[in-house]
Amino acid sequence: MIKNIIFDFGDIFINLDKQGTYKAMAALGVTDITPEMISVYHKYEKGLITTEDFINFYYDKFKINKTDLVAAWNAVLLDFPKKRLDFLKELAASKKYRLFLLSNTNDLHIKSVINTVGETFFNEFKNCFEQFYLSHEIHFRKPDTEIYEFVLKENNLIADETLFVDDLKENTDSANTLGIKTWNLTPKKDDVTELFLKNNLN
Structure with missing residues (x-):
């Protein structure tokens, strides 16, 4: 589960x-x-x-x-569709899952994102997560397995109770080796708002 x-x-x-x-x-x-x-x-x-x-x-x-x-x-960096933020906010409000962000993101990129979407939008996004892990802040990057081990250990997560959503197969493959469940989302074909439809979650 x-x-x-x-x-x-x-x-x-x-x-x-x-x-x-x-x-x-x-x-x-x-x-x-x-x-x-x-x-x-x-x-x-x-x-x-x-x-x-x-x-x-x-x-x-x-x-x-x-x-x-x-x-x-x-x-x-392109746009951040509001429907994805709305979906995430609903998911967070349901309190059915512990939510985490884990991204290979550098300082210039995150500053550009905040500048583009605005601080209010960005903070609404960030506040949906229990932890918000950016690679440049934790000094690990995907697909190195140590980044997943770090998140599991820091938050006392059990691998097979954890779903990892990423668009790069090398990243989901790496997480899989630790027993983490994964959804390798295909951009333009899949959308994160289809999380429940594509992963048999309830």
């Missing part, structure tokens, strides 16, 4: 253009994604380097205007 639900953020609640940043960076002249760039990105996502260090890495390497760089970095 599912007692706990852990939700991802991107392409679960907020829509993403997963190629948005690549396209915007290419327009700025950066077309090759090197292993060094991926390493720096992962460190930033885990909060191991500051936003200033992250921006300076690209500025020093490519001499990109810093404002343009931030805009390109945030190009992945």
Whole structure:
């Protein structure tokens, strides 16, 4: 029986253009994604380097205007449909499940989201969760199993009583290895508001 639900953020609640940043960076002249760039990105996502260090890495390497760089970095972020917030608020109000957010989200992205949707909307969203875990704040990132172990241990959750909702199969596969139930939601085909329909929950 599912007692706990852990939700991802991107392409679960907020829509993403997963190629948005690549396209915007290419327009700025950066077309090759090197292993060094991926390493720096992962460190930033885990909060191991500051936003200033992250921006300076690209500025020093490519001499990109810093404002343009931030805009390109945030190009992945699209809209947050209100129907998903309404659904979540109803779910939280029912108190049938313990709700958690677990997202690979960096400092620049979360600030951009708050700026776009507004603090009131964002706080209504955040307040639906018992815990709100962002990778840059807890220094873990998906799909590393240690991030799921952290959430289970911190909140005394039993894996097979927990459902994890994420759009990336590598993330749900990783959670599955610990016995966590999963829903690998497919963006544009599935919607988080179909949670009960797609997962035999009541």
